[in-house]
Amino acid sequence: MIDNLIECISLSKQYISKNQTVNALEDINLHINKNETVxxxxxxxAGKSTLLNLMCGLIKPTSGKVFIDNICINELSDDELSNILSERIGIIFQSFNLLPTYTVFENIEIAIVPKRLKESMVKENIMSYLEKFNLKDKAHLLSSELSVGQQQKVAVIRTLIKQPSVIFADEPTGSVDDETAEEILDHLMNFxxxxxxxxxxATHGNIPEKFADRVYTITSGRINQ
Ligand SMILES: Nc1ncnc2c1ncn2[C@@H]1O[C@H](COP(=O)(O)OP(=O)(O)OP(=O)(O)O)[C@@H](O)[C@H]1O
Ligand SMILES: [Mg+2]
Structure with missing residues (x-):
């Protein structure tokens, strides 16, 4: 049986700003099965971030629908949607969304607050992730004191440590050198x-297709068939 997890049906998104309309996505139809890498x-x-943001409900489509596990997320209340987001979904943002006045440790800690773990387990867990990503000595620096590539790694840790069952990663290797990109991809693939x-x-193209079970290419807001 095909285990369809995410489905986008006739999805379109227009942005309107300063009387200008941008057709960011037009008539997107796609599906993603459970446990696939896409x-x-x-x-x-092209519209990649827009599509990711629509798939996790952070923005609303102009028309069309997104289903996760056969539930139309566009029809959920804010509370229902935030429950799904906090329990099941991890998002690695293209611009990281770290809190600049929090330390690296605290930025990661707030991601697992809802899990209500014991304090000692939280510390151990965070430090072991920081070690894996070669950031152990940065734990008590402010996130704004890290290099951009190091911030990207913290953004990845913050998502993985939540143990989500679905991860949306927007250019997770977009700000690092080739070697670090490979490290980040290895961590994602091991996870x-x-x-x-x-x-x-989502990627401009620096993530090889061999990592994926399925590839969708977007050109000017449309999926190439
Ligand atoms: N908030 C917004 N308001 C107006 N236009 C927007 C907004 N967000 C995105 N756009 C427009 O929608 C189009 C798609 O943008 P999007 O960020 O989805 O592209 P992308 O494929 O993620 O690009 P990149 O690879 O540079 O991250 C672009 O033309 C962009 O200018
Ligand atoms: Mg983008």
Whole structure:
């Protein structure tokens, strides 16, 4: 049986700003199965971030629908949607969304607050992730005191440590050198092997297609068929 997890049906998104209309996405139809790794490829401005943000309900479509586990997320209340987001979904934002006045440790800690773990377990867990990502000595620096690539790694840790079953990663290697990109991808792929997880990754193209079970290419807001 095909285990359809995410489905986008006739999804379109227009942005209207300063009397200008941008057709960011038009008539997107796609599906993603449970435990698949899917790449959304496309040039800058193609609509990848818009599509990721629609799939996790952070923005609303102009028309069309998004289903997760056969539930139309566009019809949920804010509370219902935030329950799904906090329990099941991890998002690695293109611009990281770290809190600049919090330390690296605190930025990661707030991601697992809802899990209500014992304080000693929280500390151990965070430090072991920081060690894996070669950031142990940065734990008590403010996130704004890190290099951009280091901030990207913290954004990845903050998502993985939540142990989500679905990860939306927007250019997770977009700000790092090739070697660090490989490290980040290895961590994502290992996580995927250990847990049953669905990975949806947006990329300009620096993530090889061999990592994916399925590739969707977006050109000017449309999926190439
Ligand atoms: N909040 C917004 N208001 C107005 N236009 C927007 C907004 N967000 C995105 N757009 C427009 O929608 C289009 C798609 O943008 P999007 O950020 O989805 O592209 P992208 O494929 O993620 O690009 P990149 O690879 O540079 O991250 C662009 O033309 C962009 O200018
Ligand atoms: Mg983007």
């Amino acid at each position: 790449l959304l490829k496309g040039r800058s401005g 995927r092997k250990e847990k049953e997880v669905t990975l949806v990754i």
